[in-house]
Amino acid sequence: MTTTTAIDRATIDDQLRVAGLDPAEIAGFARSTLAEDLQWGPDLTTEATIPADQQGVADVVARAAGTLAGIPVAAVIADELAEQRGDRLTIDIVRVDGDRVLPGDRVLSIAGPLRTLLTAERSLLNVLGQLSGVATATAAWVDAIGDHRCAVRDTRKTVPGLRILQKYAVRCGGGVNHRMGLGDAALIKDNHVAAAGSVRAAFAAVRRADPQVSVEVEVDTLDQLVEALDAGADLILLDNMSPETMRRAVSLASGHQVRLEASGGLTLADAAAVAATGVDYIAVGGLTHSAPVHDLGFDLRDEPDR
Numbered sequence: 041m042t043t044t045t046a047i048d049r050a051t052i053d054d055q056l057r058v059a060g061l062d063p064a065e066i067a068g069f070a071r072s073t074l075a076e077d078l079q080w081g082p083d084l085t086t087e088a089t090i091p092a093d094q095q096g097v098a099d100v101v102a103r104a105a106g107t108l109a110g111i112p113v114a115a116v117i118a119d120e121l122a123e124q125r126g127d128r129l130t131i132d133i134v135r136v137d138g139d140r141v142l143p144g145d146r147v148l149s150i151a152g153p154l155r156t157l158l159t160a161e162r163s164l165l166n167v168l169g170q171l172s173g174v175a176t177a178t179a180a181w182v183d184a185i186g187d188h189r190c191a192v193r194d195t196r197k198t199v200p201g202l203r204i205l206q207k208y209a210v211r212c213g214g215g216v217n218h219r220m221g222l223g224d225a226a227l228i229k230d231n232h233v234a235a236a237g238s239v240r241a242a243f244a245a246v247r248r249a250d251p252q253v254s255v256e257v258e259v260d261t262l263d264q265l266v267e268a269l270d271a272g273a274d275l276i277l278l279d280n281m282s283p284e285t286m287r288r289a290v291s292l293a294s295g296h297q298v299r300l301e302a303s304g305g306l307t308l309a310d311a312a313a314v315a316a317t318g319v320d321y322i323a324v325g326g327l328t329h330s331a332p333v334h335d336l337g338f339d340l341r342d343e344p345d346r
Contacts, residue, residue: 046132049119055112059137061208066113069205070120073163083159096154096340098161100168102141103335107179109137109209110171111148114164118150121160127153138212140179147336154340161338170202171209172334177327178213184308188315190322191216193301197325206328218323225254227277239264243271256301265289269296277323280304283313290318 047055053063100114115131122129129152135141148168150157181192192215198206207217219225228242236242239257246255256275257268262285268276269292276298278289286302293300302314303323314322 046130047115049116052112052115052119052131056116059112059208060211061113061204063116065204066116067120070113070117070163073117073167074121074124074160077163078159083155086155086158090155090158092153092155094154095152096157097149097151098157099146099339099341100148100150100165101337101339102145102147103143103337105142106140106172106176106334107213108135108139108141108147108168108172109175109212110168110205111135111137113171113205114148114168115150117164117167118157118160121163122152122156125153125156127156129156138175138214157340165336165338167205169333169336170199171205171212172336173331174206174209174328175213176334177331178210178215180308181311181322181324181327182214184311185315185322186312188312190315190319192311192327193218193321193323194327195303195323195325195329196221197329199328203328210327213327215327216321225256226250228255228257230258230260230279233264239267240271243268243273258303262288262292265292269293269298273298275299275301277301277303278319283310283317286314286317286319 056063056066111133115133118129118131129150132149134149135145135147141147178192185192194207194210194215195218203220207220210217219227226246228239228246232242233239236245239259243255243257246253254274256277257273258277258279259265259268260279265276276293278286278300281289281302289300299320301321301323302319306314306322306324311322
């Protein structure tokens with residue numbers, strides 16, 4: 041259902057907090073995004089062609105079907121530029137993050153000085169398109185998994201500088217987050233095992249370093265799985281295993297307080313079959329490292345007055 045709600049910056053910040061995003065951090069991100077476009081000078085084309093006092097209304101419109109993420113972030117980008125210039129904008133949220141949209145759906149409207157709208161256009165569309173692309177890719181995996189008791193999960197394979205926002209977009213698409221960084225959970229991979237000498241030795245070393253941290257162990261074989269189970273892993277990543285081997289892994293893990301995660305070379309076509317093995321998670325790096333940008337347009341209205 042489409043609704044339109046004019047909101048102020050305080051309300052936008054409240055939406056960010058509810059989404060698990062820090063308004064101060066998003067404001068800083070907005071400023072750096074705008075500065076990237078303006079570091080070589082002002083918007084010459086806009087300032088040459090648009091009178092300083094001209095007002096306008098722009099609609100952000102979906103050009104393709106997809107799932108939205110980043111609406112309040114885009115609003116902050118526009119509002120930050122307006123604040124820098126002493127301008128005032130009216131921002132209408134039409135669709136919210138997590139909504140599924142069709143071509144032609146209006147998702148956001150911004151009214152104010154036309155110079156400010158056009159200067160902010162590319163920065164806010166870049167962010168909104170990137171995040172909505174991640175949400176759209178995630179929603180496709182969620183749909184493919186269907187009713188199986190399994191969730192799609194992201195990785196740390198994120199665009200530098202965009203991790204928090206990309207992982208937020210995964211949540212908007214119906215997925216769940218893996219660890220945010222290197223310090224909030226431990227993931228013992230093959231190189232750690234090689235350095236420590238064994239799965240058990242690596243696990244014990246992490247537990248000594250932090251007895252409370254959640255520890256995930258990556259395994260390539262069922263023998264390693266058994267070793268990780270015996271060590272007491274909280275989560276086990278099944279790397280590049282066939283669905284048949286995954287089913288055997290699920291059977292071996294039965295009765296242990298452990299969750300299993302499938303990873304490695306998985307495609308959307310594999311989703312249902314992998315989920316049917318009984319694993320708890322499917323890890324998909326492509327959600328963040330290669331999701332296509334969602335196509336959204338920035339359309340000025342013919343009649344500025346609403």
